[in-house]
Amino acid sequence: MENLDALVSQALEAVQSAEDINALEQIRVLYLGKKGELTQVMKTLGNLPAEERPQVGALINVAKERVTEVLNARKALFEEAELVAKLSAESIDVTLPGRGQTSGGLHPVTRTLERIEQFFTHIGYGIAEGPEVE
Secondary structure, eight states, rough: HHHHHHHHHHOOOHHHHHOSSSHHHHHHHHHHHTEEEEEEEEHHHGSTTTTTHHHOOOOHHHHHHHHHHHHHHOOOHHHHHHHHHHHHHTTOOOTTTOOOOOOOOHHHHHHHHHHHHHHHHHHHHHOOOOOOOO
16 A cells, blocks of 8 residues: 555656646556556456455555546646647737738620730731610
8 A cells, every 4th residue: 555655646746747748648658558557556456355455446446536637637737728828829910901802803705805805906906996886
């Protein structure tokens, strides 16, 4: 049990000294992972007498829950700080002028007429406008 208490205090110190989310994940794997320290302690339950297993198992579960709770709290703190930093970096300056609306395009028939007029003016013809004849 002294070993378990020392292990929990060591894990809590490691969590408190973590610099970022990646370090927290490494600490989680080190203590709670498949081959983690607390998992190894849990595997030693089979060597204990049947009368002691429930009490020791309960203590180990409490220790795991405590470490998990502190890990999740610290992770939430890092995620919140990351979100605040991201939002402050992406802030919008509302005093800047907006983007203007792009005007529409010409009708395809009008575009074709203009291209025909341009073609004929290049080869020497002129455009004469006048009253429409019926």
